[in-house]
Amino acid sequence: MHAPRLSGRRALCALLFIAIEATHASRARAQGLGSERHDVATFTGDIWSVWTSPARFDHRDALPLALTAGALALGTRIDSATRVWMVTHERTAVMRMLTPTREGFPVPAYELGSGQYLLPLSAALYLAGRLSHSVNLRDAGLGCAAGHLSSLGIRSIAYSLVSRARPRITPHPLDVGVPGSHDWFWHSFFSGHIANSMACASFLGHRYSLGIAEPLPYAYAAVIGLGRMADGEHWASDTMLGAIVGFAIGRQIAARQLERRAAATTGSSTSASASAAKARGTRILVPLVAFSF
Secondary structure (H helix, E strand, O other), X not given: OOOOOOOHHHHHHHHHHHHHHHHHHHOHXXXXXXXXXXXXXXHHHHHHHHHOHHHHXXXXXXXXXXXXXXXXXXXXHHHHHHHHHHHHOOOOHHHHHOHHHOOOOOXXXXXXXXXHHHHHHHHHHHHHHHHHOOHHHHHHHHHHHHHHHHHHHHHHHHHHHOEEOOOOOOOOOOOEEOOOOOOHHHXXXXXXXXXXXXXXXXHHHHHOOOHHHXXXXXXXXXXXXXXXXXXXXXXXXXXXXXXXXXXXXXXXXHHHHHHHHHHHHOOOHHHHHXXXXXXXXXXXXXXXXXXXX
């Protein structure tokens, strides 16, 4: 294995450059969507809102924060047993079900949790939305991209603060060091693939009415996370925290989009406040719990 080929800064620059330059020619046709400059402003604002969420901590955030910390603590208790079971039960039906999201599979389906796949797909959705005058497509692209980059920023800080050896190089789940490391093999805490894919799944689930299909993005993100565990990239607690962080990120970004949409279409402050309230209770989890290991 090797480190991801795209750095966060390059990925962000590539996304913004493609989105702005490729839609420049269609500006006159896409006036109903607003300007690309406005899209960039709301896009970066959504990311900043996630990163600065600790500043908005209040008593309503205490319970979900405590529950998440408890789930993380429980996860560390089963890390070793989960890893041993996966290694010794490769031929079971459960493990075979994970094959499409493992590294050896011909189609790298697990890479939908990485920026080198998520960001280009997000850019394609954004461009399709601009060209077709579809607010939903545009917002889908912006939301998933913002989710990934929000997760990337948090993980980058986490990796600089805490180093944890990946299961593929150690049988000891508490092989942890402070401060962090630049060595990719010590970036187990926390799982980026499930955080990225879960952020997109949570955003889609909270932003749109998906009906009976709503569980599908969540299920796919979960399978990606389990596949990374099976490949020895992350411990169970890394995956658990990544899923929680991703869910919280997607929920907050969706709430901000719904707030803007309500304000633009109805001007109703009540609708906007109701949309923003959807993010309450999880907004604080993202930055704080990530560093509570």
